[in-house]
Every structure is written in structure tokens, then in C-alpha cells.
Amino acid sequence: LDYLEYLDGGGEWTDRLCTDTGDWAGNLLGFYMHVSNRIGINGRRPFSLDGMVRTDDTELLKAEREAVLNGIVHADYNGSGGVRVELRPSSLVVRNPGTFRIPIRLAESGGHTDPRNPNVMKMFMLVGLVERAGSGVHRMVRACRELGLDDPRIEEGMDPATVTVAMDTFAEPKAAGKPTNADILDFIERDPG
Numbered sequence: 001l002d003y004l005e006y007l008d009g010g011g012e013w014t015d016r017l018c019t020d021t022g023d024w025a026g027n028l029l030g031f032y033m034h035v036s037n038r039i040g041i042n043g044r045r046p047f048s049l050d051g052m053v054r055t056d057d058t059e060l061l062k063a064e065r066e067a068v069l070n071g072i073v074h075a076d077y078n079g080s081g082g083v084r085v086e087l088r089p090s091s092l093v094v095r096n097p098g099t100f101r102i103p104i105r106l107a108e109s110g111g112h113t114d115p116r117n118p119n120v121m122k123m124f125m126l127v128g129l130v131e132r133a134g135s136g137v138h139r140m141v142r143a144c145r146e147l148g149l150d151d152p153r154i155e156e157g158m159d160p161a162t163v164t165v166a167m168d169t170f171a172e173p174k175a176a177g178k179p180t181n182a183d184i185l186d187f188i189e190r191d192p193g
Contacts, residue, residue, distance in 0.1 A: 001031045001072075002084045005038060019082075028072055028120060029127065035085050036065050039092070060169060063143035064092050066136045067152070067165045069129060071096040074116045080160035090170040099161045104154050110138030140167065 005015035017034050019026050040061055071083045076098030086093040100107065101114040113134035115121040124130040140152045144167065153166040 001026070001028070001082055003031070003035050003038070003087070004085070005087045007087070007089055029123065031083075032068060032072055032124075032129070035068050039064050039068070039087060059143040060147055060149075063140040063152075064167060064169065066140055067092060067094045067167060069124060070094070070136050070165065071163075073121045073124060073130065074098060074101070074163070076116060076161065079162075081162065091166060091168055093164065093166045095162055095164045097160065097162055099156050099158075100154075100163055104137075104156075107134070107137040107154075108141050110135045140165075144168070 002018040003016065004013040006012070007014050015038065017031070040057075068085055071085065071094040075083050075096035079097030081095075081097045083094070083096045098116060101116060102112050106112045111134045121130055137152075137154070144151055149168045149170075153164075155164045155166075156162070157164065
């Protein structure tokens with residue numbers, strides 16, 4: 001388990017938590033809680049308002065936590081490497097050993113799940129962090145689209161077997177004007193009727 005935070009825009013990490021440092025218990029839930037807190041408090045994204053009350057638990061934040069949970073729950077802990085989370089000023093990257101157990105397109109559509117580690121999933125379910133509904137990747141895609149961000153990039157590597165999920169967490173406002181072909185295709189995909 002390895003968490004690296006690069007918030008100054010440079011190539012050196014500014015915060016790190018890994019199983020090698022010995023400054024934490026080294027369990028999966030503790031790792032998730034630390035990473036989730038760091039994602040939520042680093043101040044690199046706008047927050048939303050509910051009236052005059054600041055709401056920090058945005059859909060994007062939920063999607064980022066989902067990416068971290070998926071990396072932990074679906075990791076092949078007998079494989080090469082470990083779970084690695086990299087937080088940058090405009091992106092979150094989660095890499096875990098193993099491969100997708102269902103087609104990526106099926107995961108993006110939602111409603112399908114095949115956990116590699118059902119007991120790990122059950123542990124997170126018992127503390128209220130996982131639903132086991134197969135909605136995680138779909139939720140990540142939906143949140144990014146609603147915010148005008150690119151869809152999460154999900155890639156499988158084969159030597160060694162890895163799954164990498166990269167999410168943009170900041171987008172430049174789109175200039176008004178003529179829609180691009182990508183904008184048109186995205187609109188058709190979202191509303192085929």
C-alpha cells in the first residue's frame with residue numbers, strides 16, 4: 001500500500017504513507033481512511049454550497065473515494081506490486097495489481113460486480129463504505145461527465161497485470177462556441193433518444 005501526494009506541482013511528493021514507513025498500523029481500512037481524508041482536505045478543488053453551508057462531500061469526491069476503494073477491494077494481493085494512489089493538483093491515479101474480472105464497458109454501465117476479494121469487500125461493506133451493487137465505476141463516470149471532466153481512464157497492463165484508474169479532478173472551463181465532434185458524440189452517447 002502506497003499513497004503519494006504531489007500538491008506543489010513538482011516531481012517530488014509532499015506527503016507519503018506506505019507500509020514500509022512503519023508509522024501506521026498497516027491495515028487496509030486505516031490506509032483507506034488516511035487516503036480518503038487526504039483527498040478531502042487538500043483544498044485543490046472547489047466545494048459546493050447548500051444555501052450558505054459549505055458541502056465538501058461532492059460527487060467528485062465520492063467518485064475519487066470509490067476509485068481508491070476499488071483499488072483496495074479488487075487488488076490481486078498475490079500479484080506483483082501493490083496498491084498505489086497518487087494525488088496530484090489536477091488528477092488522482094489509483095493502480096492495483098491484477099486485471100479487471102469483467103469487461104470494462106460492462107463495469108462502466110453499472111450493475112455488475114465480481115469482487116476479487118469478497119472478504120475485503122465485506123469488511124468495507126460492514127462499516128458502510130461499499131454497497132456491492134456494481135455501481136462504482138458507473139458512479140465515477142457519471143460524476144466526471146456531470147462536472148465536464150473527461151471520463152476516468154481505465155487501463156489494464158499485462159506485464160505485470162495491473163489496473164490503473166486515472167481521474168481528472170480539475171477542468172478548464174470550455175470556451176463558448178462551436179461544439180467539437182467529441183462534444184457531439186458525447187451528447188449522443190448520453191442521450192441517444
